[in-house]
Amino acid sequence: MKKLLIYLKKYQKELVLGPLFKLVEAIFELIVPLIMAAIIDQGIKGHDLPLILHYGLLLVLLAVVGLASSLICQYFAALASQGFGTDLRNAMFAHIQSLSYFEVDQIGTLSLITRCNNDINQLQLAVAMIIRLALRAPFLVLGSCIMAMRIDWQLALVFLIAAPLITIVLYLIMSRSIPYYRSIQSKLDRLSLLTRENLDGIRVIRATSNQEHEQQRFTLAVEELFDTSIKAGKIQSNLNPLTYLIVNFSILAIIYYGSHRVYGGSLTQGEIIAFVSYMTQMLLALNVVANLVVIFTKAGASANRVSEVLSLSSSIQFNDHQPLAKDSEATVTMKHVSFHYPNSEENILEDISFTLKPGEVLGIIGGTGAGKSTLIHLINRFYDISEGELTLYGRDPKNITEDELRGLIGLVPQKNILFTGTIRENMCWGKPDADDEEIWEALRDAQAADFVMQQKSGLDTLVNQGGRNFSGGQRQRLAIARALVKKPALLILDDSSSALDYATDAKLQKALKLKGKKRSLILISQRANSLRYADQILVLDDGKMAGLGTHEELLKSSPVYVEICASQLSEKEMNNL
Ligand SMILES: Nc1ncnc2c1ncn2[C@@H]1O[C@H](COP(=O)(O)OP(=O)(O)OP(=O)(O)O)[C@@H](O)[C@H]1O
Incomplete structure (x- = not known):
């Protein structure tokens, strides 16, 4: 009171x-x-x-x-x-x-x-x-x-x-x-x-x-x-x-x-x-x-x-700032990380280890509820890890200021949200002073430029509540463009291209890879095809690692990955792998 x-x-x-x-x-x-x-x-x-x-x-x-x-x-x-x-x-x-x-x-x-x-x-x-x-x-x-x-x-x-x-x-x-x-x-x-x-x-x-x-x-x-x-x-x-x-x-x-x-x-x-x-x-x-x-x-x-x-205070506190080692050899490192949500004792992630280097693409695949989004929450520090070690550019994320952390990472969450306003206003969320050229570049990379150009008002087209005047796939591409505008060092797409057809998805991946020489990319997808060219793929099965490696390596070493591929690809496609 x-x-x-x-x-x-x-x-x-x-x-x-x-x-x-x-x-x-x-x-x-x-x-x-x-x-x-x-x-x-x-x-x-x-x-x-x-x-x-x-x-x-x-x-x-x-x-x-x-x-x-x-x-x-x-x-x-x-x-x-x-x-x-x-x-x-x-x-x-x-x-x-x-x-x-x-x-x-x-x-x-x-x-x-x-x-x-x-x-x-x-x-x-x-x-x-x-x-x-x-x-x-x-x-x-x-x-x-x-x-x-x-x-x-x-x-x-x-x-x-x-x-x-x-x-x-x-x-x-x-x-x-x-x-x-x-x-x-x-x-x-x-x-x-x-x-x-x-x-x-x-x-x-x-x-x-x-x-x-x-x-x-x-x-x-x-x-x-x-x-x-x-x-x-x-x-x-x-x-x-x-x-x-x-x-x-x-x-x-x-x-x-x-x-x-x-x-x-x-x-x-x-x-x-x-x-x-x-x-x-x-x-x-x-x-x-x-x-x-x-x-x-x-x-x-x-x-x-x-x-x-x-009277609630955030359980996530950001400590004194330590400068980021931008030349660090790894963008994200997880060593034996386990995690349970604060309201439960049960581990959602268990003993996860991987290293993502600058310019590399890490794909994450696994069934629903395997813990893919949870892993992303940890990298974004929406929650703190329960055990193990997590570093971003060689630093404990607890020692990175919130602004720097958010500036570093461009996240396109699974449930992407567009805000009422114009397309331009939505694009400027990550970078308020972004000019039109930067916005169009991001839209082109996100494969969204074509349909935005077709709109009579272009960047000034109004976005209705929740982006309802755009299709699911268009919304996803706009959300990806919004994340790209701020040119993040690490881009995370959490199942954000699920509504795209294979051809558009492939073009998107190509554009992201071309532009992302220094940028690291984490791609979560349920589709094995979308991840097959990733530098490494992390396979999650009920919160545990069920494989880490390239597509070819996993086909030999991870039965869970083989099972996922088999369930999605035809026999002919499997034989061609
Ligand atoms: N805020 C939360 N509190 C408690 N448990 C949660 C919370 N969010 C997710 N979980 C649980 O964590 C587990 C992993 O969820 P997560 O969203 O990470 O899975 P996912 O692999 O991304 O699934 P999907 O592909 O369906 O999105 C699920 O069992 C879910 O019930």
Whole structure:
């Protein structure tokens, strides 16, 4: 919670002045019943029109000043709550960027989105309510009681009985409904997760005719939310009848006992009216307090969820910089490397060793789940190795700054993502100052120049969300070009040409090899054909090395490799190998 308070520090002025202005409005509200009493007792009773006009004008003045105070408070509340939300959202977003894959996996991407949006909205609302109502509502409760006592302390005993009774009713209702409100929040979380998942995967859902199943899942989640909301609503619906019952009995008591006192001459009719007004004011203010409790309870849960993210620190720390040995004989070296994900004990990679030299191509092949992408994650230092030794240009990656590491490696991940914007903007991600010539060169090498040229707007062609206005193969080539623009010393393609036909794939490989005299290349592929000209191929089988060598060497030494080739190539092709 402390972590969140620092974002309010900037708005101390608004947090103090806002409630003070609201207090001015509340004071005026407490004065109004007294003026009404005076109008009745002096003006109407004495047929004194000038006095009625005088008090009427006073009422108008109080209303105008009260409204102005309320608007000023509203302004401060909006300024502080929106500013707080914006600062917090920016800080949270920046913090998430600094986290490693492990922490992001731990919370989950969709939950992070909900926390960044819904939870911060909830906190914004709470800040606005603190400024607008947190001081005003209790002040009105207390003020109404005091004002009533000022008029007639004996009759005000009705307040002293009614106020605790109303408080008990509020407590009973709130304590029963708040758990439901908490549950509603987590159910809303689940619903937004389902909505997002479904809309993201709408093509897959339709292609696999799973609409009905997904509809059922969604309906179930909506019904659960509906049930919980109804339960909370049913409890909450007792609030007004019960509190109004107490207030109406109190008003009856005030009128009954008050009328005796009016006959006795110790109280006036106007004062009775003022008493009734104070009673109503107190009830409304207590209801506001009850709503505030609900808002703050929800905000409390949201604050915990936001703080949980902010208190995470990246498990990947980059130490002091040591200069890279650019003339090192090896780009990447792994010696007996093993790795398990932080959330499991089971080794995903075991005893992996290889050396990749500058200008060389390393192919990685293996079945699904063999650990190919995981190995790439280690080279990128998305995770740290669990055992063994990993060096990049002769250095432990822990001693390379993050910027240098990212500048060194151009990664085209398996699930490539293009961002909304133009093709040029996407290309400049790796190198913001890249000129058109550099971009076209990268596009040519990635075999993407032809189709970009065919676009009417060329590099200024707009890329829709996720690159949906391009085919799978075009997206892959654009993603490869984007990685090439920054001219990385090590280019990693994680199954990034799977959607290309063999001829385009071959042209791509040729271009990459031609340009990459000094650049090392790691190619992950499920297709043996795509890797056959690599300088060495690492065969992974269930996280273990099942061979390392050239295509020809592996055909003699690695049964797993032979099996992969046999499953993909025809007998004729196999015989020609
Ligand atoms: N973040 C993670 N946390 C825990 N386990 C993971 C994580 N990511 C991957 N794994 C597990 O690690 C194993 C290897 O996954 P990896 O993605 O490296 O395989 P792969 O060879 O690239 O497979 P594919 O060819 O299907 O992409 C799998 O069993 C997977 O379940």
